[in-house]
Amino acid sequence: MQYSLFLLPQTPAAGAVERASLEARYAARMVEAPHLGKWVSYVGNKTVPGLRLYRYKEAFSFRLVRHFLQQFAHEGANGLVFDPFSGMGTTPFVAMQEGYPALGIDRLPLAVLAGQALANLTTLTPGMLWQTFQRLGPQVAHTSPAEVAEDVRIMSLAFPPAMLERLRRWKAVIDTLEAPLHEVFLWLFFAILEPCSYTAKDGQFLRLKKDKTLADPDEALAEKVRLAEEDVAYYAARRQNGRWGPLPLILEGDARRLEDVPFPSPPTAVVTSPPYANRYDYTRTYALELCFHFVKNFDELRALRHSILRSHIESRLKEDDTSPHPAVDEILEALRFKHLNNARIPIMLKSYFVDMQQVVAGMGSVMAPGGWVAMVVDNVRFEGEMVPVDLILSALAEQEGFQVHQIIVARYKGNSSQQMKKYGRVPVRESILIWQKK
Numbered sequence: 249m250q251y252s253l254f255l256l257p258q259t260p261a262a263g264a265v266e267r268a269s270l271e272a273r274y275a276a277r278m279v280e281a282p283h284l285g286k287w288v289s290y291v292g293n294k295t296v297p298g299l300r301l302y303r304y305k306e307a308f309s310f311r312l313v314r315h316f317l318q319q320f321a322h323e324g325a326n327g328l329v330f331d332p333f334s335g336m337g338t339t340p341f342v343a344m345q346e347g348y349p350a351l352g353i354d355r356l357p358l359a360v361l362a363g364q365a366l367a368n369l370t371t372l373t374p375g376m377l378w379q380t381f382q383r384l385g386p387q388v389a390h391t392s393p394a395e396v397a398e399d400v401r402i403m404s405l406a407f408p409p410a411m412l413e414r415l416r417r418w419k420a421v422i423d424t425l426e427a428p429l430h431e432v433f434l435w436l437f438f439a440i441l442e443p444c445s446y447t448a449k450d451g452q453f454l455r456l457k458k459d460k461t462l463a464d465p466d467e468a469l470a471e472k473v474r475l476a477e478e479d480v481a482y483y484a485a486r487r488q489n490g491r492w493g494p495l496p497l498i499l500e501g502d503a504r505r506l507e508d509v510p511f512p513s514p515p516t517a518v519v520t521s522p523p524y525a526n527r528y529d530y531t532r533t534y535a536l537e538l539c540f541h542f543v544k545n546f547d548e549l550r551a552l553r554h555s556i557l558r559s560h561i562e563s564r565l566k567e568d569d570t571s572p573h574p575a576v577d578e579i580l581e582a583l584r585f586k587h588l589n590n591a592r593i594p595i596m597l598k599s600y601f602v603d604m605q606q607v608v609a610g611m612g613s614v615m616a617p618g619g620w621v622a623m624v625v626d627n628v629r630f631e632g633e634m635v636p637v638d639l640i641l642s643a644l645a646e647q648e649g650f651q652v653h654q655i656i657v658a659r660y661k662g663n664s665s666q667q668m669k670k671y672g673r674v675p676v677r678e679s680i681l682i683w684q685k686k
């Protein structure tokens with residue numbers, strides 16, 4: 249791998265002995281690769297057929313996955329490709345096109361549907377989506393609105409009543425379809441919820457923007473179907489010429505419980521990105537989609553929130569949670585003396601690392617010997633305290649039977665202007681961890 253060895257210094261703050269020792273331990277394996285920086289986000293997918301249809305903001309790019317799968321294949325990894333946090337299914341989707349069998353799991357049912365729909369899109373006959381859309385259109389006015397989780401407040405804030413009613417009727421007619429058209433249409437329908445609502449998936453939250461001009465749902469869906477038809481035609485042609493793998497398996501599952509996952513064979517390559525320890529809550533950002541199809545009411549939404557990895561601020565600690573690394577204790581101790589803008593940040597951080605320890609241990613036990621991992625992670629910083637997620641996870645990986653080959657720094661993120669004023673500018677790494685199972 250050709251990467252620059254120039255690294256920005258990350259000077260440890262006083263009282264950061266454990267973190268300093270991790271920095272020293274991995275310094276020789278850390279490399280900068282700014283050319284990968286633009287591939288760690290979904291932005292590169294905006295022109296990729298299939299991936300461009302639905303904005304899963306937390307996705308990484310097609311090119312990043314292809315880069316690592318090709319690199320790992322070069323190192324002899326030619327078996328099952330696995331993503332324990334598959335999101336909209338980018339890794340399985342690329343793996344299929346590179347000729348590998350693939351399995352993705354995600355705890356969010358919306359992500360599972362998105363991953364399945366994305367893969368299924370490539371199996372459709374051109375013209376099928378458009379014909380179905382034209383057949384469904386006239387039925388919408390005569391169909392009773394579908395049930396949605398009406399008691400979730402964002403549902404009434406996000407849509408004017410007539411819009412919500414029209415969308416619910418569209419949802420009801422889509423529900424009359426059979427698989428795989430049902431999944432694909434639902435997915436396209438979810439893609440129009442943001443433009444048809446007063447919400448924006450902005451930064452870390454689903455923001456209300458009451459001054460937005462709303463899209464017409466019929467027109468927005470027609471446009472999505474038209475785009476999807478282009479993508480169906482694109483893949484229909486490629487499927488015939490290429491060396492495609494089988495349709496990937498995308499299942500609902502918990503990355504902390506890999507022992508429950510029905511692996512057809514031990515994975516030889518993992519390309520993944522877990523949630524970041526940055527307070528982000530997937531059940532809020534995707535609340536509209538979840539309320540339209542996956543949860544019946546607020547209680548179910550809340551239960552889902554508490555069943556995903558504990559990377560968000562409402563995370564709760566369990567009695568037997570113990571910190572998996574001394575650097576985590578050090579950070580928690582340092583935060584005790586800080587004035588945090590949310591008192592739950594230490595709880596979130598501790599539970600995040602407890603959860604990620606389980607994930608890494610599970611990967612260590614299910615992966616094939618010699619198998620490769622590329623994991624994209626973001627470091628975080630709270631009130632000046634750096635949390636080197638990349639190094640802590642790498643240290644945990646070594647305890648679980650992996651060799652840490654490289655920590656590739658894909659980009660540095662600045663601090664918020666508030667933090668910068670108080671603590672100076674300290675770059676925060678976004679890294680790709682390259683591990684190999686011994």
Ligand SMILES: C[S@@+](CC[C@H](N)C(=O)[O-])C[C@H]1O[C@@H](n2cnc3c(N)ncnc32)[C@H](O)[C@@H]1O
Nearest residue numbers: 307308333335336338354355356502503556557
């Ligand atoms: C950064 S995103 C992954 C995006 C993915 N790489 C893509 O390209 O779309 C992290 C994913 O982890 C999922 N997740 C959260 N908790 C989980 C858990 N306990 N097990 C499996 N997936 C989980 C989230 O729903 C989210 O889709």
